[in-house]
Amino acid sequence: xxxxxxxxxxxxxxxxxxxxxxxxxxxxxxxxxxxxxxxxxxxxxxxxxxxxxxxxxxxxxxxxxxxxxxxxxxxxxxxxxxxxxxxxxxxxxxxxxxxxxxxxxxxxxxxxxxxxxxxxxxxxxxxxxxxxxxxxxxxxxxxxxxxxxxxxxxxxxxxxxxxxxxxxxxxxxxxxxxxxxxxxxxxxxxxxxxxxxxxxxxxxxxxxxxxxxxxxxxxxxxxxxxxxxxxxxxxxxxxxxxxxxxxxxxxxxxxxxxxxxxxxxxxxxxxxxxxxxxxxxxxxxxxxxxxxxxxxxxxxxxxxxxxxxxxxx
Numbered sequence: 001x002x003x004x005x006x007x008x009x010x011x012x013x014x015x016x017x018x019x020x021x022x023x024x025x026x027x028x029x030x031x032x033x034x035x036x037x038x039x040x041x042x043x044x045x046x047x048x049x050x051x052x053x054x055x056x057x058x059x060x061x062x063x064x065x066x067x068x069x070x071x072x073x074x075x076x077x078x079x080x081x082x083x084x085x086x087x088x089x090x091x092x093x094x095x096x097x098x099x100x101x102x103x104x105x106x107x108x109x110x111x112x113x114x115x116x117x118x119x120x121x122x123x124x125x126x127x128x129x130x131x132x133x134x135x136x137x138x139x140x141x142x143x144x145x146x147x148x149x150x151x152x153x154x155x156x157x158x159x160x161x162x163x164x165x166x167x168x169x170x171x172x173x174x175x176x177x178x179x180x181x182x183x184x185x186x187x188x189x190x191x192x193x194x195x196x197x198x199x200x201x202x203x204x205x206x207x208x209x210x211x212x213x214x215x216x217x218x219x220x221x222x223x224x225x226x227x228x229x230x231x232x233x234x235x236x237x238x239x240x241x242x243x244x245x246x247x248x249x250x251x252x253x254x255x256x257x258x259x260x261x262x263x264x265x266x267x268x269x270x271x272x273x274x275x276x277x278x279x280x281x282x283x284x285x286x287x288x289x290x291x292x293x294x295x296x297x298x299x300x301x302x303x304x305x306x307x308x309x310x311x312x313x
Contacts, residue, residue, distance in 0.1 A: 007070070043084070044111055045084070045112065046086050046087075046111060046114075046311060047087045047089065047111045047113070048081070048086055048087070048088050048089075048114075048308075049091050049098075049115070050090055050091070051092065051093050051098065051250065051251050052090065052093055052207075054213035054214060055117060055118045055119060056117070057221055058298045058301035059088060059304065059305070062082075063079045064079045064081075065077045065078065066078055072104060074101055076088070076089045076109070077089065082307075082311070083308070083309055083312040084309075089101060090217075090218055091251055093207075094200045094204065094205045095137075095196060095197070095200070095254040096204040096254070098251035098255050099254035099255070099257065102114070102255045102258040106259075106264070112311075114266050115269065115304055115308070116251075117304040118249065118269075118300055119270060119293055119300060120270035120271070120272060120273065121249070121273065121274045121289070122246055122270075122272040122275040122276075123246060123275060123276060125182070125186070125272060126275050126288065127166065127186035127271065127277075127292070128187050128275070128299075129165070129270070129271045129302075130247040130271070131151065131155075131189065131191075131269055131303075132191070132193055132194035132246060133146055134194070135195070135253045135256040136196075137195070137254075138196065139197075143193065144253060144260050146267045147267060150265055150266070150307075153310050154267060154269070155190045156310070157306050157307060158189070162306070163303055165302055168180065168182070169291075169295050171291055183277065183279050192245065192246035193245050193246065194247040194248070194249065194268065195247070195248050195249075196254060198250040247268075252268045256268075269304050269307065271296035271298075272292075273292045274288035274292065275288070278292075
């Protein structure tokens with residue numbers, strides 16, 4: 001039996017309820033936010049997934065959260081973001097965690113689609129936001145496509161150049177008082193192939209209580225979130241070859257596989273945390289990642305919110 005807990009924001013924890021409570025909570029706290037003019041039915045929420053707390057934090061602080069629902073130990077935040085109803089959640093790091101969380105989400109929520117907002121390694125520049133056309137597991141032939149209509153929307157956002165991206169940050173060990181700034185203007189790139197892999201095998205990696213904004217659990221999202229940087233610039237589109245492996249991460253292919261099995265729309269915004277254009281000329285992952293992951297997470301979130309705003313009726 002699934003363990004389910006519904007926590008109204010600002011209230012005490014109630015006892016576990018049946019799965020039917022999920023539908024009731026969504027109807028009262030999300031669906032009541034608007035109606036579907038075509039069918040007369042309430043709009044379905046869009047799910048937004050990130051792997052670890054630092055990736056989801058810049059979205060949570062912009063969202064209006066009305067409820068938190070815990071199912072089998074996974075926390076789902078219900079509310080609005082970018083003018084649309086959303087379900088926000090952490091998948092946890094790695095392929096098994098990502099697949100399991102996505103399956104739990106799709107088994108319990110009637111969502112309009114899934115958006116991934118997170119960071120990745122890439123041959124592109126640090127801070128750039130990558131939106132691959134397809135995702136695959138490393139070494140596998142099967143590819144899982146992002147939804148074409150959603151890719152068109154992402155491309156329109158990229159071409160518009162209207163999204164403000166972070167490009168400066170404080171690096172305490174290098175420049176504790178003066179921000180370090182990228183020498184390029186971060187851009188959105190739509191196209192290419194994303195690859196996912198990890199070294200965990202079939203063993204899900206648990207989060208760590210008190211593990212901070214990378215290794216930590218959902219409770220880290222309830223702590224104050226510091227700004228990523230000290231400046232932002234407008235980003236425009238960048239070109240990419242159609243079959244180039246431009247993003248490497250540890251979750252998205254597993255998410256995309258579950259999405260394909262359920263037949264719901266899907267897209268991933270992965271900002272580059274370790275890649276080209278490092279003004280400090282640091283060694284690649286994990287050193288670059290450790291310095292730039294927050295900046296990248298904020299840029300992925302900025303692109304994600306811009307995308308959600310285009311989904312408004």
